Amino acid sequence: MISIQNVSKQFGSMYALSHVSLEIETGEKIVIIGPSGSGKSTLIRCINGLERPTEGRIVVDGIDVTARKVDARKLYADVAMVFQDFNLYPHKTVLENVTIAPMRVQHVPREEAERSGAEYLQRVGLCDKVSEYPAKLSGGQKQRVAIARALNMHPRIILFDEPTSALDPEMIQEVLEVIKDLAKSNITMVIVTHEMGLAREAADRVVFMEAGQVVDTGTPRELFDEAKNPRIQAFLSKIL
Ligand code: ADP
Ligand code: MG
16 A cells, blocks of 8 residues: 655755655555654655655656655545644634535545535544534544545545654553554554554554664564663663
8 A cells, every 4th residue: 555665855965765665565554663763754754745755766646756746636535644743724614624624636526525524523532523614623632633624535544643742641542542442443554652552453564764764573462562772772761
């Protein structure tokens, strides 16, 4: 579903990514971990075309996102992203936030976008907030709206970039529960997170990055319990 082939990304002379290769199967749940500045965000921004690698190739669901001409509409319909800081439209209601992209990008009729949007809002536990504005919501609620908004594009892939990092501790769990629930579906998920509980419960494979490189990959058990890699051990001892 996602093929990352020898990808590098330079900002000036600095390598944010250095020869990264990774194959992600349809339906797979990948958790990316690693220290700050190791290139995790850059990698997922390259997957959805927000950044362009300086070297290498990325193919997402048959779309070469590193090509000069990318079918942006198809890519946008295929790949949804959930950001650390929610990125909701402040002057739109919760339901409008969830329906605007499918209506504008995919030309889904309003009625249908609202029906499916309301269903996803119910799924993330927010069916009583449809008419509310983001400012009236807690951080955890905002992030759940952002997840419902991503789902309402009916994407084949969802990318999460530290979805709980901006949340107060008491709100992290409600968002993790939604993501864990989603991980039971057959959608392909790539999640950057420092939440090792989420990695253990949801990940088919964990990818450890450091200094722009993929240092190791394996099942959560392989990486966390049987890890012989001293760099992973050092990283885990710092965040746990
Ligand atoms: P992570 O998400 O693992 O914390 P990032 O992918 O955000 O790491 O960043 C990797 C490196 O690339 C960092 O050194 C960061 O400062 C640098 N970087 C990221 N985006 C830019 C940019 N737009 N311009 C210059 N440097 C950047
Ligand atoms: Mg980041």
